[in-house]
Amino acid sequence: MTFEVPPGQITGFLGPNGAGKTTTLRMVLGLIRPTAGTALIGGRRYETLPHPRRVVGAMLEATAAHPGRRGRDHLRILAQVTGVPETRVDQVLDQVGLTEAAGRRAGGYSLGMRQRLGLAAALLGDPRVLLLDEPANGLDPAGTVWLRTLLRDLTADGRTVLISSHVLSEVAQTVDHVVIVHEGRLCHTGPLAELDDLETAFLRLTATEASASADAH
Template identity: 75%
Template sequence: MADISVRGLSKRFGPVTAVRELTFDVPAGQVTAFLGPNGAGKTTTLRMMLGLIAPSAGEALIGGLRYDRLPHPRRTVGAVLEAAGFHSGRRGRDHLRIAAQVAELSAARVDEVLDQVGLTDAADRRVGGYSLGMRQRLGLAVALLGDPEVVILDEPGNGLDPAGMAWLRELLRDLARQGRTVIVSSHVLSEVAQTVDRVVIVHEGSLRFTGPLAELADSGPALEAAFLRLTGAPVASALKES
């Protein structure tokens, strides 16, 4: 399976440096949390990993290659950056069929991923009638269509109820148990503490911590305290965002 290696990654937008010389690894077979306050540079970093924006310096490699050099990118990487971009009048199953066709993936995967994300019963409903949580599941289904080695998710728990969060936790762990590389950006620190093996924390575009969760915290409150210390975030603000 492919891992992710980030080396000296930086991104400037005019006079603003959004990401500053990030260096960290995301190993296969584990769930890694990518944490930071709003505006810390997390989404910009994930977009550079996926080749959606070019870095100003440094590189992000997946299995030793930049995303645009991967021979079969949709079979190597599955990603969800936002639960949007769905045609509201299209049925969930049809959206997946089109996504599979565009990516030159097997149509047989459609029913498999619908079952995997728990959308089989809603597959023939129009996406416009989906809740936010159901759209999150549909986005996950698209990401999993290629049976990818690497899964990159930005706030995948947004809109999920407690049962949905428990389901997501088990899904992420199962993907890691299969040897896949999983990186998840999230503000829900209590859930992160129950789910991940490793943590990467950034603040104002710079790296604050990278390593096993056990080196930083052994529970939700401990992770929250460490996060606040490393980012200098006001307690009330951080609790509200998480």
């Protein structure tokens, strides 16, 4: 699997359940060591970045915050660890629409609110690269539109955004570039505009890859 994620664009990282999307993101972040190959961010491995959380913001799990901790306190602790000013906490809370709920305990948040808190944590270091695993999960229709607008604003500022998702209808309205994988193999990478219909192309490409894999065995 070899691909590049272009800056200034939203890239959709797509594949059926179990295709290896989350595993790949974990490899990029150094949470899993690949048996072969290298994952690079700006030409460097994540663990060699001098201030990694200021370069890369990641959201892999919406349940990462301790349920007994208030939303604002969760971000304050992360700010200390990241080495960013505490003023960033209120900035990102406002950015994700959680200012009014910041004093509530995370255990009382809805799934959509936990997603917003996870996104706030990813944005805390004002990173140039964002890796987001199913960021629209749990958001209502208005929240999904809000997320789409936020991501577009971030890439308009030149940031690199990679989102994994299996909701093709939303991806088709959001991304500029697509990477499609199946069973740990790359099926396609390129601009979304190259595909006439994302859902049709996705089903065809993953079916073709599955058939080729079966023939190989």
